[in-house]
Amino acid sequence: MNFLELLKIEFMKVKRSNIIPLIFVAPLLVVASGIANLSSYFTPEYTNAWPAMFIQSALVYAYYLLPFSMIVVCVMISGRETQNNGMLKMLALPISRYMLSLAKFCVLMFYLFMEMVVFLVVFMIAGLIATSSMGITETLPVLYLLKWCAGLFLTTLPCLATMWAITVLFDNPLLSVGLNLLLVIPGVLVANTPFWIAYSYCYSGYLVSCSLHDFTASSPDTAFSLIPFLPCAILIFVLVLVLAVTQFGKKEMR
Template sequence: MSFFELLNIELKKVKRSKITPLIFIAPLLVVASGVANLSSYFTPDYTDAWPAMFIQSALVYAYYLLPFSMIVVCVMIAGRETQNNGILKMLALPVSRYTLSLAKFCVLLFYLFMEMVVFLVVFVAAGLIAANTSGITEALPLFYLLKWCIGLFLTMLPCMATMWAITILFEKPLLSLGLNLFLVIPGVLVANTPLWIVYPYCYSGYLVSCSLHDFTTESSDTAFAVFPFLPCAIMIFALVLLVAVTRFGKKEMR
């Protein structure tokens, strides 16, 4: 069985689950509240309305709501295999458990991508309504929005790998859920220290904080520095994903 066949099977498993409605909750909540709170200050001559609305919506979303929703998705994906000893049945098949773990992680990334698409669509719709209501004629900065949404997706990858590794390492769903939630909460505090670079739970929030810095200052230099962030993030992603892949199903095979 090829990897893509296995990936297709994993996607079919979660097709009728409650995960799909879940990914709509966080974007709807954060965009509706963020745009509504800020739009009351708009006037027809207001400038940079779109960046202001994006930052207002994305700050809480990147630091908390996006990680929270992905933690629940992790637990739900892993939980489908623990029900009725499903994991034992899968491990009995002539399929590498390493490949199986990677396929499940790719499903997790698929839901992350889908949530980012939902966030972008909901934000554009809410922003257009707010702009038209306030009489703002500022053009939709689609490239700006795509750039930051892609940035959110990429900076979430080390965090996703860490969440998945914790979900695999701890057999009880409540334990993995609680630990991941505990690690998300101090993200905004760690982002304001030099330790942010080794704390993947704050990467996406830190990116939005940097966009806020760029928006409020007149400096041409961006606050987000690719180096040394990129090598550190790649190393963390590779290490924790390696742990997740090698530990998947190991307890059940004893």
């Protein structure tokens, strides 16, 4: 069985799960509340309404709601194998457990991508309603929104790999959820220290914080620098993903 066939099977496993409704919850909550709170301050002469709405919505979403939803998705994907000795049945087949873990992580990345798409679509719809109701004629900045949503997706990947590694290492769902939650909560605090570069749980939130800096700063220099962030993020992503892949199903093989 090749990797594409294995990936197809993994998507079939989660086809009837509640993951799809779940990825709508966080974007709907944060966009509706964020834009509703901010739109009351709008006037027809208001400028930069779209960046203001994006930052207002994305700050809480990037630091908390997005990681929280991905933690649940991790547990739901992992739980498909733990029920009814599903893991032992899968490992009994001539399938590499390394490929199986990678396939599951690819499914996880797909749902992260889908949630970002939902966030973008919901945000644009809510933003258009808010600007039109307030008489603002500012053009929808599609490229701006695509750039920052793509940035959110990419900066969440190291955190997602860490979440998956923790889910693989701890069989108890409550333990893995609790540990991941404990790591997510201090993200906003760590982002304001020099140690943020090594803390993947704050990457996406730090990116939005930098967009806030760019929005309010008078100088054109951006607050987010790819160096040394990119090498560190890639290193963390590779290390934790290798850990997740090598440890997946290892206990059941004994």
